[in-house]
Amino acid sequence: MPRTLVVVGNGMVGHRLVQAVRERDQAGAWRVVVLAEEHRPAYDRVALTSYVDGWDPAVLSLPDNTFDHDDAVSLHLGDPVTSIDREAREVVTASGRHVDYDALVLATGSRPFVPPVPGRELDGCFVYRTIDDLDAIRERATQAVAARGGRRSAMVLGGGLLGLEAAKALRDMGLSPHVVELAPRLMPLQVDDGGGGLLRGLIEDLDVTVHTGTSTEKIVPDGDRLIARLSNGVELDLDLVVFSAGIRPRDDLARDAGLEVGERGGIVVDSNCRTGDPDVYAIGECARVGDMVYGLVAPGYAMADVVAGALTDSHADEFTGADMSTKLKLLGVDVASFGDAHAATEGAREIVFADALAGTYKKLVVSSGGETLLGGVLVGDATPYASLRPMVGRALPGEPAKLIAPVSDGGGVGVDALPDDAQICSCNAVTKGTIRKSIVEDGCADVAAVKKCTKAGTSCGSCVPVLKQLLNACGVEQSKALCEHFSHSRAELFEIARVTGIASFGELITKHGTGRGCDICKPAVASILASLGNGHILDGEQATLQDTNDKFLANLQRNGTYSVVPRVPGGEITPDKLMVIAEVARDYGLYTKITGGQRIDLFGAPVEDLPAIWKRLVEAGFESGHAYGKALRTVKSCVGSTWCRYGVQDSVGLAIELELRYRGLRSPHKLKSAVSGCARECAEARGKDFGVIATENGWNLYVGGNGGMMPRHADLLVSEVDKDTLIRTIDRFLMFYIRTADRLQRTSTWLESLDGGLDHVRDVVVEDSLGICDELERQMAQHIQDYTDEWAAVLDDPVKLAKFTSFVNAPGTPDPTISFRPERGQKVPVMLGTPGVRT
Amino acid sequence: MTSIDIAWLPVCRDEVLAPEHGVAVLLPGGEQAAVFRTHDGDLHALSNVDPFSGAAVLARGIVGDLAGVPMVASPMHKQHFDLRTGVCLEDPEVSVRVYPVRIEGGMIMVGSP
Structure with a gap:
């Protein structure tokens, strides 16, 4: 019979406790009852201000906060605990619910402090x-x-x-x-x-x-x-x-139940976060531990872990105080403070660099002899924070001023100088030693692996640059080489091609690579050349660079036949055009299926039929849908305000406009998009590389979404903008992605891999921090101007058409290995047996 | 096999096959060959059938080199085959048949036994 753990409060710390208990309670010793005051399950209060960006509470939701699939947890929202009866070991809620407990954790957080200003009760x-x-x-x-x-x-x-x-x-x-x-x-x-x-x-x-x-x-x-x-x-x-x-701890429940509270508030607990009653714990902002009340989330998480350990006998850790360092971006301004920021230590001395023109202020607090770092303040540019904070209380590697001096020789602290017990990730309390072990012993070879293995860098992300340095310091070469033929990354090759104007693979590999190329670098360079606008992708040498899908402008299927997808912008199609597709499918015996992107896929076409199929489609006004390319695929839409009772904007109209604007745009990987006409989000735009959701006042743009194997909800880039601003922002976003992403890196992983993530992208494409927006827009304008339908161009060119045969010595003869069988009224491939493999 | 047993099949004119392209050829017995030209003009012919998928698609693969070995990458699942020997670079136990190929009177000829 499991015992009952009652958790009072479902804020960030209360939620962390429940998660930690569920993770560690392998034996199923606890049934968890969560009683919460707010009507919403746990959300990211630290990011509360970002709620204004889209007014979408779901964005702030913490992962797994409803415990829908966990029978051991029952979550009661909107029903705060009103009293604790420690004799009877039960709590009573506002709705009159009585819940017995074997252990009770108070995670009631804080209340805002309202100074006694006359008029503070007024409306407004x-x-x-x-x-x-x-x-x-x-x-x-x-x-x-x-x-x-x-x-x-x-x-x-x-x-x-x-x-x-x-x-x-x-x-x-x-x-x-x-x-x-x-x-x-x-x-x-x-x-x-x-x-x-x-x-x-x-x-x-x-x-x-x-x-x-x-x-x-x-x-x-x-x-x-x-x-x-x-x-x-x-x-x-x-x-x-x-x-x-300011805030004040919510300790009334404990006070009323006769538990000790501090003179200035806060439920008094020991280093195990236990109150005077051994069955009652308090964690987070409501707790007073070591005579301190912590108003930050990281110490709260640490307390939650301590209690979860005690309840599940898995860890006997104690809470020994926490780092109160903070780094944040306020109104776009970096502010960081760490350690003894006010030089309160006896004999402490300050080193200050202030640059009113650049808008930066940096101060280090060091011991009297300057050999130990005590703390510091950074305003305007908090870059050195990630390497300075772990140095607090430690011997400095050299002259302190150099650490914050204007960057001419790198500045900052090298990770080599840090001892193994230095905390690199203060959000999740991960030391340099732990990270080093993950690299050296567990074989983590990149930042993503280190994040997964150690949890470092998974909360605020400010230590990610240090993780990279540690990987390098451990001798893990962060190879950016595209393949054995180029030591450059895709982004570097893009810059080389863009700046030098090199327009052929042959010239690029002769001047900047080795060998003759392969199936990695050739399509990557083909894509770069296409993004930069170099004519038809099957012109001359370019034809030898394309993967088979691009080479035949169709999608290779398992039996060597191809599928054909005409563009249907926004998913809007007339009955006449539908009939053309139906007739083509019937006449060429093609299997038809509706795609997830609101188009129609026609399967089973042998190479030699592709031109005739496309001739019919092009004559009826269709064009290539680029389903075969690492390029814009479709812009899905819901039906929008034209028909829908709930729609607030014309999502179909915008989707068509976007699809026609970006059609044919070659990129590091495929690009998908969608437009929803209201917040109900029927087009599933947040699962797309760029998704647009209508609001009553304009459009919200979300970027970096993905479905598939690694689902990711897109992040809000700009909100409630007009259409011109929206399109300008998408132009810049797409071109910035095309310039800087790795080969086959979707926008979702690209966004995750960038130092600074979404904020960096916003800086570049909204604030124009790199001063490249004009050029990004120009490049997109060029693409739009140069766009032509690839298939129409092939039909007009006998040289290109001649390639569409199964056999060079028998044009018109179909590949005899291809055969079909019927299934549910259509034809499907007969599975090919693997022929004898000669060894 | 000796050269006497080989039947030579004209495939296409020499200039039809540009460097780093491949073409598929239907052989008299119904077999299929894939003829490739590397960047230096050399010709190679392999079976057109990708042994991993069973699909006759190798002629549509990308031609290049890996560690100096001239190769074609299967368009199906990207295994690489040595154009000279037909051996799969990822799995040397697997190989595809190699056909003799030559130019005669401006025509590319593929030999089959």
């Missing part, structure tokens, strides 16, 4: 903690815009980390935020005056007004508006106010 005052809070803020903001139009204003009370997050959310909602901070600088806990000053400048550039050293005296209503009076005499006329002045 909000806190910033949950998805519901953001929905409420959005509603108020929308009403204000509807009532008065223009840019509405808001105040954020608190200029710390959370306050700046809230300011970003408000700005993204189209409001002008004022940030009011009591301390003399922004982010007073994390950065010093110098960093705070620079941060202020960077943030004011983003249309956020900053008031520091100022408190709010009162808020008074003025009709449906709010007037805030600040202690510096300023009066702000506002549509809404957000309090984000």
Whole structure:
């Protein structure tokens, strides 16, 4: 009979605990009951601000948060625990549910701290903690815009980390935020005056007004508006106010149950996260351990692991404190602070580099003699964070100033200097030693393998560059060579071809490679040449580079016949055109099947029939669907606002426009797309390389999705943009992918492999951080201008047509090895026996 | 086998087969050969049937080299065959038949016993 574990709270830490217990409880000793206050299963509260990007709660959902397939876990949402009876060992919930426990874990988190400002209870005052809070803020903001139009204003009370997050959310909602901070600088806990000053400048550039050293005296209503009076005499006329002045542990349940709580809040627990009652634990932001309350998720996860270990007797780890270092991007500005950021250690000395022009501030705190790193602050550019943070408390490898000096000689710390017990991934507490072991002993040969094996780099990702350095340091050569003929990566070959204008494989391999090429480099170079626009893919030498599908502009099937897919843009087709496809299929005896991409696939055509089949199709107005190419395939669509009662935009119209725009575009791998006319997402756009979902105000663009073997939901790149912006962004995204991806790397894995991931892509294609957007757009415009139908061109060229025969000495004779049998009213290949293999 | 036993079949004019292309040939007995020309002009002929899939497709493979060995890659599942010997580079236990090939009077000729 399993015992009952009751978990109070289903935030990030509560969820982690349940997952950790389920992972480790091999014997099935525990039945887990989760009682949660919010109506949503666990979501990523750290990323709460990104909810504004698409207003899609599903994006924030934590993996496996519903436990649908796990009978050992029952999750009760929207039913908070109201009391604990430790005598009876039971909890009671708001709905009157009584649940007995053998062990109880409190993971109730924090509540926002609202300072006692008169007027804080007024309509239009909000806190910033949950998805519901953001929905409420959005509603108020929308009403204000509807009532008065223009840019509405808001105040954020608190200029710390959370306050700046809230300011970003408000700005993204189209409001002008004022940030009011009591301390003399922004982010007073994390950065010093110098960093705070620079941060202020960077943030004011983003249309956020900053008031520091100022408190709010009162808020008074003025009709449906709010007037805030600040202690510096300023009066702000506002549509809404957000309090984000810090958090306080939610310890009331424990307090009422007679458990010890700290003077300044927090349920007192020992290093095993156990309260005075041996059956009751507390973890995360509600717990006070070692007289500290931790408001970060990483220490909360560590506590969850400690308790899961204790409950399942699998680990006797203790919670021994946590690194409070932080690195984040606030309003697009990098901020990092680590170790003793404020030089509180006796004798500590500071080394500062500030560059107001470049917008960077870097400070190291070192021991009096400069031999040990104690901490630091980075604003504007937090790149050195990944290598500096693990150095805290350790002897420095050389002159400290060099570590943050403007990069002329590399800068930063080499991983060699770090000892094995240095923590490389602070999110998941992974040391250099563990990572080294995964490489040297377990044979992890790339970042993806190290991530999988050690979990390092799987949360915030800031240590990924260090993982790469470690792989190199361990002698694992991160070979980027395409194949034995080229030591270059595909991206490098693309640049060579683009910059030098080399337009033939022969010239490329003579000048930059060795040998004669193979089935890896030839199609890769063929694709590069096609992306750069070099005429028909079967012209001259190019024909020898193509894989068989491209060589015959059709898809090779298992018996040596081909399948044919005409383009049906957006999946929209007239009855007349449907009849043409039907007649062609009937006349040439082709097996027909509807594809997943809203097209029709015609199977079983021998090589010599392809031209005649295409002649009929081209005459009826069809063109190549590029089903055979590493190229744009289809842009699926739902029926959209034209017919659908729920549609808010014309998804079919946009899908057709996109498909015609990008048709024939050769890329490192196939490209799939879809457009949905509303948030119901019937076109499954988030499973595509680029997917578009309509909103009432425009279009959301998602990128990097994939179905197939490694499913991945696409990430939101831009939201609620108009059609021109959407198309411009897709142009840039696709061309950036085509330039930089590896051979046969879909957008999903490309995105995962990029340093900086989605943020980097957004920087490049939205913010134009590399200054290449003009050129990317020009390249796409060239592609669109040069597009011609490949099949029509073959039909017009007797030299190309002559290749479409089974036998050079017997044109017109079909391959005698091909035979068919009937199945469900159509023909299918007879399985080929493997002929005698001569050895 | 001696040259006396070989029957030579004209396949196509020499200029029809460009470097690094392949063509399929139907032999009198119903067998199929694949004739390839490498970049240096050399001709090679193998059985057209890919032994792994049983499909007659080798002539449609990409011609190149691996570690200096002239090869064709099967378009079906990308095994490589040595154009000189027919031996599969991934699995030397497997090979395809090699046919003699030559040029005579501007015609490519394939020999079969």
